[in-house]
């Protein structure tokens with residue numbers, strides 16, 4: 001009987017774990033997007049400042065907002081991603097991505113509506129953003145013929 005060797009894995013599967021809240025999910029997302037620290041999505045400069053609340057300021061500083069030292073624009077980890085400008089917390093986005101990756105039959109807006117409890121319109125919008133991102137990723141990763 002011949003020994004059967006397991007072929008080496010090219011890529012270890014990355015499993016997206018559940019995140020308790022938006023803050024934890026944001027830190028996870030920052031770690032994936034910026035493994036060497038934040039990079040400005042506007043000018044690609046890695047130098048940044050974190051914003052701090054000024055004494056007497058009436059507007060609170062949102063966590064995860066950085067300011068580029070070069071172009072002076074503010075940004076978060078979601079700028080330039082499908083999650084930019086949405087009101088859904090990042091932990092729900094990550095849960096939706098995990099669900100999308102683990103589902104054998106695929107998911108539809110009705111699944112998202114039932115699972116996460118947001119409106120059907122929001123579920124459709126979220127699904128459209130996710131599928132557009134998947135298509136864009138597959139298009140850019142396709143080898144040349």
Ligand SMILES: [Zn+2]
Nearest residue numbers: 040043068071
């Ligand atoms: Zn910049």
